[in-house]
Amino acid sequence: MSSIPIQELNKLERLLQQGAPYIRHRVLTRVRFRGHNLPIDALQVGDALPDKPALLLTGGIHGLERIGTQVILAFLETLIKRLVWDTHLQAELNDVQLFMIPALNPSGMIRNTRSNGNGIDLMRHAPLDAADPVPLLLGGHRLTTRLPWYRGALDAPMEPEAEALCVFVREHLFKAPFSLVLDCHSGFGFNDRIWFPFAGRSTPIQHLPEVYALRNLLFETYPNHVYLFEPQFANYGTHGDLWDYLYLESLNQASPFLPLTLEMGSWAWARKNPLQLTRLMGFFHPILPHRLKRVLRRHLILLDFLVAAVRSQAQWCPSLQDRAHYDLTARALWYP
Numbered sequence: 001m002s003s004i005p006i007q008e009l010n011k012l013e014r015l016l017q018q019g020a021p022y023i024r025h026r027v028l029t030r031v032r033f034r035g036h037n038l039p040i041d042a043l044q045v046g047d048a049l050p051d052k053p054a055l056l057l058t059g060g061i062h063g064l065e066r067i068g069t070q071v072i073l074a075f076l077e078t079l080i081k082r083l084v085w086d087t088h089l090q091a092e093l094n095d096v097q098l099f100m101i102p103a104l105n106p107s108g109m110i111r112n113t114r115s116n117g118n119g120i121d122l123m124r125h126a127p128l129d130a131a132d133p134v135p136l137l138l139g140g141h142r143l144t145t146r147l148p149w150y151r152g153a154l155d156a157p158m159e160p161e162a163e164a165l166c167v168f169v170r171e172h173l174f175k176a177p178f179s180l181v182l183d184c185h186s187g188f189g190f191n192d193r194i195w196f197p198f199a200g201r202s203t204p205i206q207h208l209p210e211v212y213a214l215r216n217l218l219f220e221t222y223p224n225h226v227y228l229f230e231p232q233f234a235n236y237g238t239h240g241d242l243w244d245y246l247y248l249e250s251l252n253q254a255s256p257f258l259p260l261t262l263e264m265g266s267w268a269w270a271r272k273n274p275l276q277l278t279r280l281m282g283f284f285h286p287i288l289p290h291r292l293k294r295v296l297r298r299h300l301i302l303l304d305f306l307v308a309a310v311r312s313q314a315q316w317c318p319s320l321q322d323r324a325h326y327d328l329t330a331r332a333l334w335y336p
């Protein structure tokens with residue numbers, strides 16, 4: 001088999017070797033593409049047991065948005081180095097299951113496309129139509145693989161990348177007493193945004209009080225944070241969002257499952273460096289080395305925060321009697 005022409009996967013392999021004592025790793029599935037047999041790797045850092053709350057970091061589900069993968073690998077690299085000496089972190093990762101699937105769409109990475117090797121946009125691909133009107137094309141369509149945002153054929157089986165993600169979430173997150181996802185993307189707008197479901201409907205999710213409490217926790221803990229925090233549908237609605245699909249499924253489970261999306265605002269990179277507009281990659285990825293470094297550094301605080309927040313969820317999740325008040329306040333903010 002020829003070596004894999006994806007620098008992020010090669011870096012991941014090096015990190016898995018370096019971090020071997022602290023990491024459990026397995027290949028969820030392999031995707032055949034242009035003679036390669038591309039792995040989708042999942043790993044757990046630390047050895048917290050399945051009865052602990054869980055955090056999953058995912059990236060690269062849109063092949064063009066490599067920065068999401070790179071942010072996760074930068075975090076992983078730091079964790080591996082810290083676990084050697086940082087007893088606080090060792091204890092923390094005994095109490096929270098920290099999972100990563102850093103590169104969900106390796107064939108899209110090779111093609112430099114948003115879609116996977118079959119031309120399907122994995123984030124429009126879940127078997128779920130939006131309940132409210134969504135933008136034409138951008139919201140997901142079934143016209144042709146030649147246009148971005150293609151959902152795949154109606155009633156076709158799920159693509160292996162999406163299927164592997166769903167199986168993993170059911171197995172490891174739904175069974176945890178509390179779970180949260182941060183799915184790292186780039187490419188929309190000037191600001192860094194944290195989105196929560198729904199992508200396909202204008203109504204609030206059942207766990208709006210928990211999302212609102214987390215938002216307050218982040219904003220109060222880090223008053224100088226850079227994030228907008230909002231429902232995804234407020235930006236644009238889509239069909240077939242995998243997180244909507246999994247969230248709705250999770251409502252059959254007893255424990256909360258909160259899937260968040262980090263949209264790194266890459267238009268700001270293009271504004272500072274108009275050259276990026278002329279290079280397709282650049283629109284979704286900071287080209288200048290100092291800017292790349294800044295982006296990789298910038299989100300480490302958020303990732304650290306999420307590990308701590310998931311570990312200590314009992315401290316900030318609203319109690320049964322507070323939920324109604326949180327719900328009311330959150331609706332006034334996000335669903336006026």
Ligand SMILES: [Zn+2]
Pocket residue numbers: 062065185186187
């Ligand atoms: Zn994306």
